Amino acid sequence: MKFAVIGGTGLIGSRVVENLNAAGHQAVPHSLSTGVDIITGQGLEAAVAGVDVVINLTNSPTFDAASLAFFRTSMDHLLAASEKGGVGHFAILSIVGADRVPDLDYYRAKVLQENILKAGPIPYSIVRATQFMEFMETALAMTADGDTVRLPRTPIQPIAAADVAGIVAEVATGSPLNGVLNIAGPDVLPLDELGRLTLAARGDGRAVVTDDSAGMFAAVHGEVLTAPSDARIAPTHYTDWLS
Template identity: 80%
Template sequence: MEFAVIGGTGLIGSRVVENLNGAGHHAVPHALSTGVDVISGDGVEAAVNGADVVVNLTNSPTFDDASLSFFRTSMDNLLAASAKGGVRHFVILSIVGVDRVPGLDYYRAKVLQEDVLRAGPIPYSIVRATQFMEFMEATMAMTTDGSTVRLPRTPVQPIAAADVAAVVAEVAAGSPLNGVLNVAGPDVYPLDELGRLTVATKGDGRSVVTEDGAGLFGAVEGDVLTVPEGGGARIAPTRYADWLS
């Protein structure tokens, strides 16, 4: 099968390309660096032409309300080009619980991305993943003051990027779900405890203070960023402590 992976040079996209090609498919990575601009539309039609499946892994450069415009414009351009090019399956990566955090602009933008895809002309699949293990350091940096990290007790279920990419590639190579598949890591942690585990393992000298309301995830209520047991989610194998070490 022929795959166009938009955002195919990034953390997830590069792994998706590798997995698909390793399985005997022909996956081509596309990104701004390869001449494909999903906002202006430059290079988009050429990128998706001849593809059986488009996997859209592009991301907004900001997390504020400008992300709404990014996802609206990029999806409109990609779907129009894909329909014209005869694409039979369109895949995006979203976030577990994304529709349950209306207080975050970026999450509202991802919901918009999902809604545009559902209303579009192409059979689709949405893979929703929990928080990437690779982003924990950046999450902590946002609320670090000197040697102190302030984190809320928000429950999270971290997943390795490699595990996310494996599921995205598998879904992309299958029949369209016309729905959502959730994928999550094997363990749930309060975010502050995850921070303590991270600094203890790295031995970087910082201390973690519990502060509900701190940082991006302070706006999240309850356990909406985790998957319920027996809820049909795919549980990935990599544990955070093993990944960290």
């Protein structure tokens, strides 16, 4: 099978490309660095022409309200080019619980992306993942202040990027779901505790201060970012990933 992996040079995309090619498929990564611009549309038609599956793993450069315009424009361009190119399956990566956190602009933008795909002309698959384990670096940086990091007690069920990539590649090689697959890691921990585990494992002497008003996850209430009952649970534990 032939795949166009849009955003194929990033954290997840590069792994998806590697997995697909290792399995004997033809997967080509596309990004700004390869001359494909999903906002202007430059290079898109050539990138997706004649491929069986498009996998869109691009991400907005910001988490604010501008992300809505990014996903609207990029999906409109990608779907138009994919339809013209005869693509039979379009897959995206989204976020578990995105539709349950309306106070976060970025999560509303991901729901918009999902809805554009659902209403589009191409059979589709949506993989919703919990927070990547690799995202902890960003979460720590967002609220770092000198010798302390402030984090809320928001329950998080982190998943390793390698596990995400493996499942995305698997879904993309199958029949379109025309629906959603939720995936998550095996461990549920409060974000502040994840921060303490991360800093301790790396010999970082900063202290984590529990602050339920700190950072973007302060807008998340309850366990909306943890796996729903129908989720597929990936094997990698956070402590094993740290080590």
